[in-house]
Amino acid sequence: MPIGAVIEFTNITKRFGNVTAVDDLSFSVEPGRVTGFLGPNGAGKTTTLRMLLGLVGPSSGTATFGGLRYHDLPHPLATVGAALEAASFHPGRTARNHLAIYATAAGLPRTRVAEVLHLVGLADHGSRRVGGYSLGMRQRLGLACTLLGNPGVLVLDEPINGLDPEGIKWIRGFLRDMAAEGRTVLVSSHLLGEVQQSVDDVIIIAQGRLVHRGPLSSLEMQVAPQVVVDSPDRAALANALTRAGVDFSQGRTGLLATAADPARIGHIAFTAGVEVSALHRQKKGLEDAFLALVDGGDSR
Amino acid sequence: MLLRAIRAEFAKLLTTRIWWVLAVVLFGYIAVLSGGLAALFAGIESGAIDPRAAGTGPPGTPPLGSLPPLVYSFASSVGYVFPVLLGALATTGEFRHQTLTPTFLANPRRVQVLGAKTITLFLAGGAFGAVALLASVGVGALVINAFGVDTLLGGGATWALIGRTLAAMALWASIGVGLGVLVPSQVASIVIVLAFTQFVEPLLRFASMFTSATAGIGKFLPGAASDALVGASIFTVAGPVGGVAAALDWWQGGLVLLGYAAAATIGGYFVSWRRDVT
Numbered sequence: 157m158p159i160g161a162v163i164e165f166t167n168i169t170k171r172f173g174n175v176t177a178v179d180d181l182s183f184s185v186e187p188g189r190v191t192g193f194l195g196p197n198g199a200g201k202t203t204t205l206r207m208l209l210g211l212v213g214p215s216s217g218t219a220t221f222g223g224l225r226y227h228d229l230p231h232p233l234a235t236v237g238a239a240l241e242a243a244s245f246h247p248g249r250t251a252r253n254h255l256a257i258y259a260t261a262a263g264l265p266r267t268r269v270a271e272v273l274h275l276v277g278l279a280d281h282g283s284r285r286v287g288g289y290s291l292g293m294r295q296r297l298g299l300a301c302t303l304l305g306n307p308g309v310l311v312l313d314e315p316i317n318g319l320d321p322e323g324i325k326w327i328r329g330f331l332r333d334m335a336a337e338g339r340t341v342l343v344s345s346h347l348l349g350e351v352q353q354s355v356d357d358v359i360i361i362a363q364g365r366l367v368h369r370g371p372l373s374s375l376e377m378q379v380a381p382q383v384v385v386d387s388p389d390r391a392a393l394a395n396a397l398t399r400a401g402v403d404f405s406q407g408r409t410g411l412l413a414t415a416a417d418p419a420r421i422g423h424i425a426f427t428a429g430v431e432v433s434a435l436h437r438q439k440k441g442l443e444d445a446f447l448a449l450v451d452g453g454d455s456r
Numbered sequence: 457m458l459l460r461a462i463r464a465e466f467a468k469l470l471t472t473r474i475w476w477v478l479a480v481v482l483f484g485y486i487a488v489l490s491g492g493l494a495a496l497f498a499g500i501e502s503g504a505i506d507p508r509a510a511g512t513g514p515p516g517t518p519p520l521g522s523l524p525p526l527v528y529s530f531a532s533s534v535g536y537v538f539p540v541l542l543g544a545l546a547t548t549g550e551f552r553h554q555t556l557t558p559t560f561l562a563n564p565r566r567v568q569v570l571g572a573k574t575i576t577l578f579l580a581g582g583a584f585g586a587v588a589l590l591a592s593v594g595v596g597a598l599v600i601n602a603f604g605v606d607t608l609l610g611g612g613a614t615w616a617l618i619g620r621t622l623a624a625m626a627l628w629a630s631i632g633v634g635l636g637v638l639v640p641s642q643v644a645s646i647v648i649v650l651a652f653t654q655f656v657e658p659l660l661r662f663a664s665m666f667t668s669a670t671a672g673i674g675k676f677l678p679g680a681a682s683d684a685l686v687g688a689s690i691f692t693v694a695g696p697v698g699g700v701a702a703a704l705d706w707w708q709g710g711l712v713l714l715g716y717a718a719a720a721t722i723g724g725y726f727v728s729w730r731r732d733v734t
């Protein structure tokens with residue numbers, strides 16, 4: 157059974173011209189667990205994963221598998237299986253030929269091609285040109301490619317995109333099985349809900365910076381209770397809160413008052429003569445915690 | 457390791473349709489051209505007209521002289537655009553379909569991958585040379601023979617021409633690989649290949665023949681170098697009247713082509729191949 161290596165990012169940074177896509181990220185990913193790599197669109201997830209795989213050169217810092225950079229791995233495909241979001245297929249080639257090419261390039265036995273096609277449920281479609289594949293079938297082919305070398309580390313960028321409910325269920329089970337076998341599984345998503353049921357740990361980034369890392373359960377404790385309050389005249393409400401010395405921030409649906417009690421906020425508005433259109437305690441779901449963290453990243 | 461990379465590159469080339477589509481068109485094009493011109497010229501020649509009037513030998517043409525080598529050389533003098541396209545498509549396709557990602561994941565040694573691609577396309581270009589020769593020599597000799605003119609197929613000079621045609625076509629495919637990394641946009645690459653080979657270069661070559669100074673430069677143009685390597689071409693006999701015919705030695709022509717291939721490939725490595733794959 158392949159044993160997963162520890163993935164280690166050390167102060168990794170990537171600048172594209174003026175844009176700092178990834179900003180001094182450091183974290184590690186352990187074998188035997190599924191790690192969710194989360195962040196909103198443009199947070200730098202794909203760029204980080206591409207740096208890990210040697211496809212993008214970091215501006216500074218390193219990313220390694222058990223201490224070795226991708227380029228230095230003696231058998232890359234037998235160590236790391238990666239599926240990146242972009243559909244990287246020649247549409248005129250059959251799935252079988254596509255897989256055979258990379259098996260040949262990596263020195264893997266041709267027999268693996270039929271095996272991995274079977275594993276991802278594409279056994280009956282192997283001789284079709286990939287150009288005619290649906291999005292979900294392409295995702296599965298991408299996964300088949302990652303499994304060619306039976307690697308101990310899996311790096312998957314948004315693998316759930318485009319899968320039907322059955323496919324989603326299948327991949328969740330698949331991720332859990334892979335981790336249970338001792339592999340390192342790093343899976344990115346811009347939606348926590350998508351991976352919530354299968355991840356053990358989460359790494360959350362926003363604007364290229366690490367905003368949270370830890371077990372999934374640590375997310376719940378992350379955010380202090382908040383009160384959402386809104387008014388047709390938000391500026392007046394903000395003034396009233398400021399005068400009363402309440403800490404708050406601009407949220408999506410109103411003002412977010414930290415460490416406050418709804419009754420007190422209501423009282424402040426009432427005495428200031430500001431009409432209130434919404435007043436409730438923030439639900440402390442995981443998704444909210446995620447959004448709050450990511451929002452925090454935005455406002456920096 | 458390199459062998460594995462080469463086998464993978466061959467598998468890439470042979471698992472899409474483009475290679476045989478180009479090969480079929482190459483064969484048909486050269487067969488029609490060689491057969492047609494062989495019939496025209498052999499008709500004149502067998503009609504006992506002065507060979508100079510038939511336009512087969514202004515001073516300065518290689519010693520092969522007369523009709524058959526001219527017809528046989530269509531394989532490269534006209535057909536060379538096909539291996540260039542094959543090479544350029546093989547490279548630009550990797551950018552266009554984002555297959556550089558799985559390619560570099562399977563083999564992160566990018567220099568090795570590019571080397572393997574160059575070697576693979578060099579061999580495939582040679583195979584295209586064989587296809588083109590099958591058309592130009594096969595069909596051409598048949599027609600020449602039908603008019604009772606000597607096909608020169610018994611002569612060593614003809615076989616030297618055939619061998620050097622294979623080398624020229626192989627080098628052209630490598631130039632295509634180089635162009636593909638230098639200009640990774642597939643559309644731009646194809647436009648450059650077609651515009652340069654069908655229009656710009658023939659014009660430059662023709663124009664350069666008017667003075668000896670420009671002729672000395674014009675002979676280094678890739679098409680001129682290729683014709684020098686092969687040893688005969690319709691272009692060397694179709695220059696302006698009273699023009700200066702300058703040509704490199706065959707081996708110099710080969711080295712110049714090799715130089716173009718190496719310069720484009722090494723330049724392209726820095727321009728695109730070693731860049732971020734995003």
Ligand SMILES: Nc1ncnc2c1ncn2[C@@H]1O[C@H](COP(=O)(O)OP(=O)(O)OP(=O)(O)O)[C@@H](O)[C@H]1O
Binds near residue numbers: 176177199202
């Ligand atoms: N090749 C590039 N040139 C310039 N900027 C780039 C390039 N690639 C990415 N970026 C920028 O880097 C930032 C991070 O992009 P990245 O694709 O890594 O985000 P992401 O987290 O994967 O987003 P998504 O959830 O949309 O996939 C974005 O601002 C993007 O515009």
Ligand SMILES: [Mg+2]
Binds near residue numbers: 201202241313
């Ligand atoms: Mg992404």
